Amino acid sequence: AWIDNKMAFSKAKITEIVAQFKxxxxxxxxxxxxxxLERKVSATITENNPExxxxxxxxxxxxxxxxxxxxTYLLE
Numbered sequence: 001a002w003i004d005n006k007m008a009f010s011k012a013k014i015t016e017i018v019a020q021f022k023x024x025x026x027x028x029x030x031x032x033x034x035x036x037l038e039r040k041v042s043a044t045i046t047e048n049n050p051e052x053x054x055x056x057x058x059x060x061x062x063x064x065x066x067x068x069x070x071x072t073y074l075l076e
Contacts, residue, residue, distance in 0.1 A: 005046060006044050006045065006046055007020065007024070007044070007045050007046075007050075007053075008043075008044045009041055009042060009043050009044070010042050011040045011041075011042055012040060012041055012042070013037065013038055013039065013040055014031075014036055014037050014038070014039050014040075014041060014057070015037040015038070017041060017053070018031070018037070021050060025050060026071055027050060027071050027072075027073065028071060028072045028073070029072070029073050029074075029075055030068070030072065030073070030074045030075070031074075031075045031076075032074070032075065032076035033075075033076065036061065036063070036075060039061060041053075041057065041060075043056065054073060054075075057075070058075075063075050063076060064076050
């Protein structure tokens with residue numbers, strides 16, 4: 001996936017996705033519900049559009065995803 005500028009997740013915990021976004025894209029998250037971090041996701045996204053995955057997480061888990069600033073999102 002990295003060859004095509006994509007990030008692929010297979011049954012990855014949200015905590016792992018958050019860590020990868022921070023390391024590779026310098027995007028940080030504030031999570032209001034700790035149990036959310038243990039939920040799992042399978043997805044492939046383009047690296048230049050992580051908002052697609054955030055929107056999907058919001059839909060799947062009935063979350064509000066808010067952009068706080070250029071590189072920080074709130075999941076609640």
